Amino acid sequence: MKYLxxxxxxxxxSCSNKMHKSFxxxxxxxxxxxxxxxxxxxxxxxxxxKRDTSIFKHIEQLDALNxxxxxxxxxxxxxxxxxxxxxxxxxxxxxxxxxxxxxxxFMATALHYYNSKELDKTTKQLYKKHKKSYLISNx
Numbered sequence: 001m002k003y004l005x006x007x008x009x010x011x012x013x014s015c016s017n018k019m020h021k022s023f024x025x026x027x028x029x030x031x032x033x034x035x036x037x038x039x040x041x042x043x044x045x046x047x048x049x050k051r052d053t054s055i056f057k058h059i060e061q062l063d064a065l066n067x068x069x070x071x072x073x074x075x076x077x078x079x080x081x082x083x084x085x086x087x088x089x090x091x092x093x094x095x096x097x098x099x100x101x102x103x104x105x106f107m108a109t110a111l112h113y114y115n116s117k118e119l120d121k122t123t124k125q126l127y128k129k130h131k132k133s134y135l136i137s138n139x
Contacts, residue, residue, distance in 0.1 A: 028068075030127065033123050033124075035068040035069070036075065037114055038065065038066040039071065039080065040079045040080075040082045040113070041110050041113075044082075044083035044084070047088065048107075049106070083110075086109065090105075093105055
């Protein structure tokens with residue numbers, strides 16, 4: 001009986017929608033941070049697939065990439081540098097059966113980095129600078 005109660009509680013908690021909010025750009029608590037992280041992500045993929053520039057030409061025909069354009073040119077440059085560095089510093093793939101020369105886990109790396117505490121920390125630090133410079137320039 002005790003195990004049934006525990007199982008019921010676990011099942012009830014896992015069904016709850018309150019555990020994870022659904023994402024919506026229109027209700028973002030910090031669109032600047034999302035835009036910065038998105039820029040890092042897109043920059044890393046552009047660096048990874050730079051040998052075939054047609055890939056992003058096709059993507060940009062349909063995808064607006066990010067609905068927020070509040071990043072300064074300097075902030076965009078920093079995001080681009082982070083994304084490019086991520087790809088350039090990637091080690092060769094490990095345990096990659098059938099991988100040909102030049103293949104790597106580019107997309108997986110970019111996705112995992114987007115969701116990393118490392119990028120979150122960097123983004124928070126840069127957002128503080130952004131807010132401070134925004135406040136100073138609007139006095």
